[in-house]
Amino acid sequence: MPRYAYLACFVANYFITNGVPHFVYGVSDERFITPFASPTFVGDSSPLVNISRALFNFFAEYVLIAWLRPKVESSTLAILMTRSGILVTSVALALYFEHLCRF
Numbered sequence: 035m036p037r038y039a040y041l042a043c044f045v046a047n048y049f050i051t052n053g054v055p056h057f058v059y060g061v062s063d064e065r066f067i068t069p070f071a072s073p074t075f076v077g078d079s080s081p082l083v084n085i086s087r088a089l090f091n092f093f094a095e096y097v098l099i100a101w102l103r104p105k106v107e108s109s110t111l112a113i114l115m116t117r118s119g120i121l122v123t124s125v126a127l128a129l130y131f132e133h134l135c136r137f
Contacts, residue, residue, distance in 0.1 A: 039102055044115045045098060049092070050091065050095040050120075053087070054088070056068070060083075060087075065078035065084075067131075
């Protein structure tokens with residue numbers, strides 16, 4: 035498997051992990067942080083913007099996986115990169131929101 039495919043596995047799972055909170059807040063009719071809010075990455079966006087952001091993330095993940103499918107075999111390293119993409123993104127988002135919500 036080409037080396038760039040491992041990085042693409044990592045990035046694809048970043049998109050899916052980042053899309054989940056936007057989707058949940060959007061369908062829950064709650065406001066949530068997006069890069070399109072004012073101030074950027076701090077202000078809250080409407081549920082419609084969050085759903086749009088989630089759908090963009092899910093689409094980006096789908097495109098990457100569809101592009102990777104012919105290149106990826108089920109290797110231990112590919113699975114490790116997939117899981118580490120989810121782990122790193124989850125921890126990074128948790129730390130970001132913890133820092134953001136401190137008063």
